[in-house]
Amino acid sequence: xxxxxxxxxxxxxxxxxxxxxxxxxxxxxxxxxxxxxxxxxxxxxxxxxxxxxxxxxxxxxxxxxxxxxxxxxxxxxxxxxxxxxxxxxxxxxxxxxxxxxxxxxxxxxxxxxxxxxxxxxxxxxxxxxxxxxxxxxxxxxxxxxxxxxxxxxxxxxxxxxxxxxxxxxxxxxxxxxxxxxxxxxxxxxxxxxxxxxxxxxxxxxxxxxx
Amino acid sequence: xxxxxxxxxxxxxxxxxxxxxxxxxxxxxxxxxxxxxxxxxxxxxxxxxxxxxxxxxxxxxxxxxxxxxxxxxxxxxxxxxxxxxxxxxxxxxxxxxxxxxxxxxxxxxxxxxxxxxxxxxxxxxxxxxxxxxxxxxxxxxxxxxxxxxxxxxxxxxxxxxxxxxxxxxxxxxxxxxxxxxxxxxxxxxxxxxxxxxxxxxxxxxxxxxxxxxxxxxxxxxxxxxxxxxxxxxxxxxxxxxxxxxxxxxxxxxxxxxxxxxxxxxxxxxxxxxxxxxxxxx
Numbered sequence: 001x002x003x004x005x006x007x008x009x010x011x012x013x014x015x016x017x018x019x020x021x022x023x024x025x026x027x028x029x030x031x032x033x034x035x036x037x038x039x040x041x042x043x044x045x046x047x048x049x050x051x052x053x054x055x056x057x058x059x060x061x062x063x064x065x066x067x068x069x070x071x072x073x074x075x076x077x078x079x080x081x082x083x084x085x086x087x088x089x090x091x092x093x094x095x096x097x098x099x100x101x102x103x104x105x106x107x108x109x110x111x112x113x114x115x116x117x118x119x120x121x122x123x124x125x126x127x128x129x130x131x132x133x134x135x136x137x138x139x140x141x142x143x144x145x146x147x148x149x150x151x152x153x154x155x156x157x158x159x160x161x162x163x164x165x166x167x168x169x170x171x172x173x174x175x176x177x178x179x180x181x182x183x184x185x186x187x188x189x190x191x192x193x194x195x196x197x198x199x200x201x202x203x204x205x206x207x208x209x210x
Numbered sequence: 211x212x213x214x215x216x217x218x219x220x221x222x223x224x225x226x227x228x229x230x231x232x233x234x235x236x237x238x239x240x241x242x243x244x245x246x247x248x249x250x251x252x253x254x255x256x257x258x259x260x261x262x263x264x265x266x267x268x269x270x271x272x273x274x275x276x277x278x279x280x281x282x283x284x285x286x287x288x289x290x291x292x293x294x295x296x297x298x299x300x301x302x303x304x305x306x307x308x309x310x311x312x313x314x315x316x317x318x319x320x321x322x323x324x325x326x327x328x329x330x331x332x333x334x335x336x337x338x339x340x341x342x343x344x345x346x347x348x349x350x351x352x353x354x355x356x357x358x359x360x361x362x363x364x365x366x367x368x369x370x371x372x373x374x375x376x377x378x379x380x381x382x383x384x385x386x387x388x389x390x391x392x393x394x395x396x397x398x399x400x401x402x403x404x405x406x407x408x409x410x411x412x413x414x415x416x417x418x419x420x421x422x423x424x425x426x427x428x429x430x431x432x433x434x435x436x437x438x439x440x441x442x443x444x445x446x447x448x449x450x451x452x453x454x455x456x457x458x459x460x461x462x463x464x465x466x467x468x469x470x471x472x473x474x475x476x477x478x479x480x481x482x483x484x485x486x487x488x489x490x491x
Binding site for chain 1: 242244245246247248249250251252253254255256258259262263265266267269270271272273283284285286288289290291292293294
């Protein structure tokens with residue numbers, strides 16, 4: 001099914017992306033367009049999680065900077081995803097500072113609260129997971145968890161790259177991502193049976209030990 | 211960690227791929243893998259605005275990549291997303307260059323310091339080579355080292371006096387330098403202001419007589435002119451002037467000999483007979 005291939009595709013494009021970046025740095029506009037199309041879906045998803053409906057604006061700001069500083073960039077496709085994520089994040093934080101709006105915007109409470117939805121199984125819940133619903137859930141997370149989850153799941157960054165984007169230690173980022181995913185799973189109904197009464201701490205140690 | 215793997219997409223497995231729910235690995239891993247997959251699909255934007263793409267491309271065009279401008283822009287640390295091992299290769303290279311450059315610079319300074327120290331030594335110890343040289347031919351010129359003061363105590367006091375005397379000749383009547391303490395000492399040592407000249411000539415004769423005595427070289431009038439030369443040449447130079455007063459038969463060959471290196475040629479002059487006046491011109 002298409003959904004299953006999604007995460008693999010993020011990294012599968014890295015070779016292509018790296019080559020495109022190299023050509024774009026030499027002035028190839030078509031290569032830059034290709035890089036844009038590879039990176040933009042994840043970047044927009046990440047920005048949606050950070051700034052909501054202003055994601056498009058922030059993304060275009062970010063691309064201005066990416067296009068301007070492309071000559072400075074050094075690295076491969078995976079590195080480019082991390083680099084663009086860093087730039088987009090800075091633009092997003094600027095945007096939030098200007099707006100004085102907290103990244104977890106209000107307005108999602110009613111959805112987040114009536115949680116374990118009408119689905120009878122976890123898989124059904126996941127399969128019918130809409131973009132809006134997923135965004136609501138992610139934006140309902142604490143900020144560090146939401147960002148860690150987004151960078152990893154949507155931008156396809158690995159642990160060290162995520163940590164670099166967020167300016168934190170890899171261990172802290174891994175923990176945040178794990179907790180965030182745990183919490184999302186619980187909200188989607190899967191956690192109910194297994195670890196409803198297991199605290200976050202306990203499940204984290206469980207997670208770390210495996 | 212299991213989720214790292216699932217992030218790479220390799221072990222993504224679905225629970226419903228196993229009808230009885232028997233899956234390898236803890237349910238946590240499966241759950242989070244499935245969850246991440248679903249989140250990825252839901253959160254990644256599947257529709258891209260073509261206008262936004264055009265904007266980005268326009269920005270790319272105006273940034274003028276390629277041979278000019280941005281290509282040459284310096285890569286900041288935040289722009290360097292190469293893998294750590296790749297970066298680590300460069301860093302030692304840069305460090306190696308830095309260390310090599312620093313050692314070269316320090317070496318240069320050290321070499322320069324050695325050179326200046328040598329020069330300082332020859333400047334201070336002008337009499338030592340001539341002493342040694344004068345001792346050697348002392349066999350042929352028997353009186354060479356007989357009345358010479360001991361070389362060891364010579365530089366300390368006698369050389370001071372010499373220096374003062376030479377400066378006295380130079381400064382002469384003009385200037386107030388004669389009021390300085392050193393001059394007062396000189397005057398005291400000479401026993402009166404008007405006796406300084408005599409005293410000085412005695413001193414200088416004694417100090418520099420040895421290298422030049424046998425040769426007797428040096429044109430009488432050259433003494434004061436010699437005093438103008440640098441510190442290294444001074445000892446021999448004024449010595450020639452004073453000692454040469456008694457020498458009528460100046461050796462012409464000596465005047466051309468070794469214009470720069472007065473002391474050394476003064477010493478060797480003993481053997482050749484007459485080159486001791488090499489300081490002249």
